[in-house]
Amino acid sequence: MLRSTPLSLLALLGFIAVAQAAPLAPMRMKLNPTAARLRSQTGLSGAAGMAAPVLKRTPARPTVEYFTHDVNDNEVATCLRMRGGSSGTAIENNINISFKHESAFDSAGGPVSTKFICTIGPNTQSVEMLGRLVSAGMNVARMNFSHGDHEYHAQTIANLREYLVSSKRMCAILLDTKGPEIRTSKNKDGKDLSLTAGQEIKLVNDFNLLSDNTQIGHSYPALSKFVEVGGTILIDDGLIELSIISKDETTVTCKVKNSGSLGSTKGVNLPGAKVDLPALTERDKGDLAFGCKQGVDFIAASFIRKAEDVTAIRKHLDENGGQKIKIISKIENQEGLQNFDEILRESDAIMVARGDLGVEIPMEKVAIAQKMMISKCNIAGKQVITATQMLESMITNPRPTRAETTDVANAVFDGTDCVMLSGETAKGKYPINAIETMVAICREAEQVVDYTQTFAALRAYAKRLGSEDINEAIASSAVKTAFDLRASLVLCLTESGRTARLICKYKPTCPVLCATADVQAARQCLILRGCYPMIVTSMVGSASLIGRCIATAKVNGLCKVGDVCVVISGMKEGVSGGTNVLRVIRVE
Numbered sequence: 001m002l003r004s005t006p007l008s009l010l011a012l013l014g015f016i017a018v019a020q021a022a023p024l025a026p027m028r029m030k031l032n033p034t035a036a037r038l039r040s041q042t043g044l045s046g047a048a049g050m051a052a053p054v055l056k057r058t059p060a061r062p063t064v065e066y067f068t069h070d071v072n073d074n075e076v077a078t079c080l081r082m083r084g085g086s087s088g089t090a091i092e093n094n095i096n097i098s099f100k101h102e103s104a105f106d107s108a109g110g111p112v113s114t115k116f117i118c119t120i121g122p123n124t125q126s127v128e129m130l131g132r133l134v135s136a137g138m139n140v141a142r143m144n145f146s147h148g149d150h151e152y153h154a155q156t157i158a159n160l161r162e163y164l165v166s167s168k169r170m171c172a173i174l175l176d177t178k179g180p181e182i183r184t185s186k187n188k189d190g191k192d193l194s195l196t197a198g199q200e201i202k203l204v205n206d207f208n209l210l211s212d213n214t215q216i217g218h219s220y221p222a223l224s225k226f227v228e229v230g231g232t233i234l235i236d237d238g239l240i241e242l243s244i245i246s247k248d249e250t251t252v253t254c255k256v257k258n259s260g261s262l263g264s265t266k267g268v269n270l271p272g273a274k275v276d277l278p279a280l281t282e283r284d285k286g287d288l289a290f291g292c293k294q295g296v297d298f299i300a301a302s303f304i305r306k307a308e309d310v311t312a313i314r315k316h317l318d319e320n321g322g323q324k325i326k327i328i329s330k331i332e333n334q335e336g337l338q339n340f341d342e343i344l345r346e347s348d349a350i351m352v353a354r355g356d357l358g359v360e361i362p363m364e365k366v367a368i369a370q371k372m373m374i375s376k377c378n379i380a381g382k383q384v385i386t387a388t389q390m391l392e393s394m395i396t397n398p399r400p401t402r403a404e405t406t407d408v409a410n411a412v413f414d415g416t417d418c419v420m421l422s423g424e425t426a427k428g429k430y431p432i433n434a435i436e437t438m439v440a441i442c443r444e445a446e447q448v449v450d451y452t453q454t455f456a457a458l459r460a461y462a463k464r465l466g467s468e469d470i471n472e473a474i475a476s477s478a479v480k481t482a483f484d485l486r487a488s489l490v491l492c493l494t495e496s497g498r499t500a501r502l503i504c505k506y507k508p509t510c511p512v513l514c515a516t517a518d519v520q521a522a523r524q525c526l527i528l529r530g531c532y533p534m535i536v537t538s539m540v541g542s543a544s545l546i547g548r549c550i551a552t553a554k555v556n557g558l559c560k561v562g563d564v565c566v567v568i569s570g571m572k573e574g575v576s577g578g579t580n581v582l583r584v585i586r587v588e
Contacts, residue, residue, distance in 0.1 A: 093450045107440060111511060113530035114442040115139045115418040117174065117385060118435055121147075121426025125156050131163040132432050133425065137439040139526040140172040140298070142420065145287045146181075157294050170533065172298065172523040174328070175291040177284045179302025180277035182268040184235060185209050185217030192261040195240060203233070203242075203252040211264075218268055224252050226273045236266040238359040269359045274335050279309035285316060292322035297523045300351055304329040307342035314346075324520055328385065332356035337369055340376070349527060350377050351420075355388035374414045378454075379461055381472070381505035383527045386411040387420035391438060395428040405441050412445035415454065417504075417529040451507045452483060458506055471579045475502035478568045478582050482508045485584065488563035489513055491549055492579075493542060497521040497533075499568060499579045504528040511558050515539075515549050532558070542569050550587055563587045 098104060117140040118124070118133050130141070141160055143153045157173060164171055187193055188210040195201065195213070202215040205224070209217030224247045227233065233242040233254060240262055242254035279301075280288075291299060299322075301313050310329055317325050326348035331337060333356065344350060352373050358366045370386065377384035390408050391400045411419055419442065424434040459476055475492075482490050490512045492499045500514035512531045516522050522533035534552060536545060546567055553559045565585045 093448065093453075097448055108444045108447050110443070112137070112439055112443040113446055113511075114412055114416070115527050115529065116435060116438060116442075117142050117387075117418055117420040117527075118431075119144055119176075119420070119422045119424075119426040120156050120160075121423075123427055123429075124425050124431050125159060127159045127163050129431070130156075130160045131167065133435055134163065134167070134169050134171050136432055136435045138171060138435055140174050140418070142174045142176055142300070144176045144422075144426065146176075146178045150287075150290050153290070154294065157296075170523060170526065170535075172526045173294075173296045174298040174300055175287065175296045176300040176330075177287055177302045178281070179284065179330075180279065180281050181303065182218060182220040182223070182270070182277075183207075183265045184262070184268060185211050185219070186264040187262070188212045190264065192263050195256045195260055195262055197256055197259045199256050200245070201242070201254055201256060203254060205250045211262075216262075220268070220275070220277070222276060223270075224249060226275045227252060227270060231273070232271055234269040234271065234359050236262060237355065238269065240266075267356075269333075269356065271360050272334055274305075277303070279304070279312045280316060288313070288316055288322070289320045292317060292320040292325065295520070296325060297520060298326050298328050298349075298527070300328045300330055302330050302353075303332050303336075303356070304343055304347075305333060305335040306339045307346045310343060310346040326524055328383075331369075331373060333360040337361065340373065344376060344380055344382060347382065349383040349385065349417075351385040351387050352416075353387055358388075370411075371414055374411075374416055377417075378415045378458065378505070381502055383417040383501075383529075384415075385418040385420055385527070386414075386416040388422060390419055391421065391424050391434050394424045394430055394434045394437065398430050398433055400437060405437075408438060408441045409445040412442050413449060415507075418527050451509050455479060455483065455506050471499060472502050472505075474568055474579055474582055475499060476506050478503060478566050479506035479508045481582065481584060482510055482566045485564045485566070487566045487584075488559040488587075489550075489553055489565045491515065491546065491553070491565055491567045493539060493545060493549075493567075493569040494579070495521070495539060497525050497528075500525050500528055500531050500533075503568070504531050511553075513549060513553055513558060515545065532556075546585070550585070554587065559587050561587055 116137050118138040119142045120130070121144075124130060124133060133141075141156070143156055145153070160171060160173065163169070185207050193211060193213055193216075201213070203223065204215050204217050205221045206217045207219045209215065211217055227244055227247065229244050229246060231244045233244065233252070234240070235242065240260050241257040243257055244252055244254050246253045288299065299313065299317065301310065304310060310327055313327055317323070317327070328349040328351050329343050329347040330351040330353040331340065331343070332353045336343060350373060352370050354366055354370065357369065361369065374384050374386070390411070391404050393401050393404060408419060419438060421434055421438065425431040428434060459480070462472065462476055478490055478492075481487070487510055489510055490503055490508055492503055492512065493515050494500050495516060495518060497514065497516060497518070500512060503512050507529065512528070513534055514522070514525050514528075514531050515534045515536050516525075517536055517539050519535055522535050525531045525533040534549060536548070539545065546569075550559065550565060553565075554561070559565055563586070565587055567583050567585055568579055569581050570579045
């Protein structure tokens with residue numbers, strides 16, 4: 001057959017075969033990433049020794065660099081492939097979606113792998129409302145320490161734990177710090193200021209000053225040192241924009257760019273400025289000590305700008321008995337994006353905090369930054385939370401906008417582990433509707449994601465693992481085995497939760513049951529995509545422990561008789577970091 005095939009067709013078939021099987025090509029993200037991929041394949045030979053066809057192209061356009069620093073070429077390629085940027089798998093997957101049958105419009109059922117964080121406020125602080133949120137899908141309760149005092153938050157924690165004890169449910173607690181933010185002072189007579197475009201106004205280094213239409217006090221004494229004439233200052237989430245026309249040691253004189261009303265104590269953003277604000281304010285230190293005493297599971301650290309900020313928080317937690325508390329770094333400004341790789345290495349998880357980020361950097365860059373951060377977190381095996389304004393309209397409306405539903409779904413497509421609700425559940429009129437809507441959107445989005453392609457991309461990157469990475473090699477092999485055998489369950493026995501994190505990194509399509517004797521480690525697994533933590537009394541006696549776990553999984557509908565279950569554990573029972581055994585069990 002091959003001898004009768006025209007040589008030109010042979011060459012073309014050979015080129016296509018090579019292109020389809022091509023390894024991850026070194027590249028940087030361009031306006032046309034496909035052209036970059038094809039450029040990397042020049043010189044490849046076709047079948048029967050024929051040279052590959054020469055592709056004629058228009059001259060390349062100037063590079064648009066979406067990465068904030070120099071990164072490894074293979075890392076860039078992996079990031080792109082994971083979000084469909086260079087492999088074409090997203091298109092192949094999407095064209096197979098069909099709406100021809102009536103059943104295509106039925107809501108998806110079954111478990112949802114994405115995890116959900118809800119901010120607790122006055123509307124949801126009661127035991128009853130907290131219970132309804134947990135029942136609707138809340139995995140983590142967030143307390144925003146920008147509002148409320150310790151007494152208020154202690155009551156929230158007490159109410160949540162009261163419900164959890166009575167219901168035998170599980171929910172983690174996240175303390176979100178106020179952070180080193182800049183705010184305007186209180187307004188004179190407590191009334192909103194009316195600012196008019198074109199007027200001049202002075203920003204004065206005096207937080208005790210009562211602001212009026214000619215001068216506004218603020219909380220950052222070094223403001224004039226870190227801003228430049230011609231620069232921009234944004235107030236109240238960017239609703240008021242000021243252009244700097246002059247400055248001295250105590251005053252920055254600005255021109256108002258747009259008319260609007262300004263209330264008291266509003267946030268101030270300095271786009272592009274690298275300030276010297278401390279990573280931990282005195283208030284934050286007190287809040288962290290309170291969190292350690294209360295036994296919270298996560299700290300969401302606001303306005304992280306560099307890796308040293310994370311290590312300072314880690315040190316303060318360790319000194320106050322919070323050695324096991326996980327740190328989630330919130331990326332909210334340009335400096336944090338520029339130092340993202342270093343921050344990621346020191347952090348336990350990342351929050352894509354799009355609120356302040358969308359003010360600190362050009363808003364059209366936020367989606368690009370979100371994709372970059374999610375992909376890099378996926379590669380590092382560290383959890384990532386997408387937050388802010390996901391269902392913002394549900395603060396006042398019972399249904400979200402279509403753009404909001406698409407935003408939530410796109411976060412799932414990007415690879416986020418968790419999504420977060422803020423004002424929707426803290427102060428909104430429809431908090432239960434909001435969490436139920438978010439769960440439904442994520443469940444539906446998960447139905448069309450091709451996780452085998454994501455696994456392949458992550459596994460290709462992990463080929464660089466060294467001999468010290470036995471745990472991850474076992475975890476990725478477990479997920480590969482689960483894909484190959486179409487297993488209904490992956491069961492992992494873990495002391496610290498690290499094994500569960502490594503398994504969830506590779507995004508198996510089946511549930512991951514994580515058995516641990518550490519109660520806090522179990523709660524911290526509630527931000528792992530697709531993970532179901534189970535608390536056991538002891539990790540000793542793996543044979544009987546596996547039997548009990550599978551029995552529990554059967555009762556809860558995670559597997560049934562005849563299903564395949566992949567199990568990973570360690571030969572040395574009760575020893576953290578000793579995972580080295582993979583086995584396959586058929587459920588009886």
